[in-house]
Amino acid sequence: MIITTASDKGGVGKSTLSFHLAAAIAEIDTAKVLLIDGDVNRSVLNWAERSDSTKLPFTVIGEKHASKWFQKGNKADHIVVDTQARPSDEDLKDLLEDTDLLVVPTTAQALSLDTLPQFLKRLENLGAKVPYTFCLTIVDGRTKDEQDARTFLQAHDQPVLSGFMRAFSAYTKASAQGVLVKDARTDAGKKMAMPG
Numbered sequence: 359m360i361i362t363t364a365s366d367k368g369g370v371g372k373s374t375l376s377f378h379l380a381a382a383i384a385e386i387d388t389a390k391v392l393l394i395d396g397d398v399n400r401s402v403l404n405w406a407e408r409s410d411s412t413k414l415p416f417t418v419i420g421e422k423h424a425s426k427w428f429q430k431g432n433k434a435d436h437i438v439v440d441t442q443a444r445p446s447d448e449d450l451k452d453l454l455e456d457t458d459l460l461v462v463p464t465t466a467q468a469l470s471l472d473t474l475p476q477f478l479k480r481l482e483n484l485g486a487k488v489p490y491t492f493c494l495t496i497v498d499g500r501t502k503d504e505q506d507a508r509t510f511l512q513a514h515d516q517p518v519l520s521g522f523m524r525a526f527s528a529y530t531k532a533s534a535q536g537v538l539v540k541d542a543r544t545d546a547g548k549k550m551a552m553p554g
């Protein structure tokens with residue numbers, strides 16, 4: 359299965375979600391998972407390069423190296439593709455051609471949600487018929503934002519994953535440390551607390 363994360367809005371957690379989605383799929387299915395970095399900023403590639411890569415349960419490569427990787431005889435059961443914010447129409451069309459599921463991360467704030475109809479319109483104009491779902495990210499658990507965002511999406515008949523990503527500083531630490539959030543440590547080297 360090929361899962362692509364994409365959104366018009368930048369900084370909504372696409373790379374963070376892609377990194378953890380790849381890990382979750384690898385762990386649930388003990389499958390061989392490939393994470394392709396389709397962002398020129400190399401977010402997930404840099405994240406993986408900061409790690410002792412043997413600790414990550416998936417492989418990360420840049421988009422340009424993907425065909426070579428497969429030509430060498432490498433195989434993946436599932437592929438997650440991270441993309442850059444607001445991909446061009448051409449890039450988006452290319453990306454979606456082989457995608458089985460498009461995951462559109464969105465924060466739960468109105469400003470982020472407001473951009474979604476426009477993104478859906480772009481998909482429609484491109485003739486993209488790919489199944490998609492929204493995923494709420496960077497959710498502040500102290501507010502009603504998650505519930506309000508769900509109500510908004512459901513009122514517009516839009517699919518949204520029941521799972522979501524809470525806002526935790528551990529995600530930013532994890533990226534800086536080249537690890538998954540479950541392995542993130544404080545500056546003092548202590549394991550970070552992750553309330554359920």
Ligand SMILES: Nc1ncnc2c1ncn2[C@@H]1O[C@H](COP(=O)(O)OP(=O)(O)OP(=O)(O)O)[C@@H](O)[C@H]1O
Nearest residue numbers: 368369370371372373374443496524525526529530
């Ligand atoms: N659940 C979270 N809790 C706290 N911080 C988060 C969370 N998810 C992402 N972040 C932080 O928010 C910032 C943006 O996240 P990320 O890079 O994943 O977004 P993006 O959509 O891939 O951005 P871009 O559009 O620039 O590619 C980063 O600093 C990241 O560490």
Ligand SMILES: [Mg+2]
Nearest residue numbers: 372373397401
């Ligand atoms: Mg990114």
